[in-house]
Amino acid sequence: MAVALYQAKAEFFRMLGHPVRIRVLELLQAGPTPVRALLAELEVEPSSLSQQLAVLRRSGIVTATREGSTVVYALAGGDVADLLRAARRILTGLISEQHVLLAELRAAADQAPGAGREPG
Template identity: 85%
Template sequence: MPELYKTKAEFFRMLGHPIRIRVLELLQDGPTPVRDLLAALDIEPSSLSQQLAVLRRSGIVTATRQGSTVMYALAGGDVADLLRAARRILTELLSDQGVLLAELRATSEQAGHGP
């Protein structure tokens, strides 16, 4: 198998965790301090730290320190485009599954993004 396909598969595996997906959605609104991510996710700080480390290592998010606050941001706009495309694809695929579609729409509205 060509290395390109292995690299692409690794990229999608990196995205394959619900907390990481939610963090990326939250970061679409701009740089966000860790305390705000923790409040939005309602998870243990150690769990968030672990997931942020995976995203940082992949290069998909950046971290900067502002005083005692660590701010996280998307490394580029392409990630937001990918998340919007995934949302559109899922909306279409789930159109027959009302409960999941309602949940998808609700999380999109909470994040301040359209379907």
């Protein structure tokens, strides 16, 4: 693979690297959504949402259409929803593994010599 392709992929994931942008994409999975509805759900300043929407729009991952005085955003394609579902599956697996590790650590601590004694 060419270095330019790796760079493009890195830029794509960097574009996704903001919690507000991820939440916007998740909300848009339900269908086209007016900006005012996004604002109500996200509880962020309008200027902050505007910045994040501009990043998503420039990347081509969302589209914006004007309906009268209302701007409505939508996912540009179904692949975005697939990507978000894949991310949820990966995170679920990672978090599950962490819970198993945490349980093992706690069990080992409980069995360690001196466990439960107050420091002297």
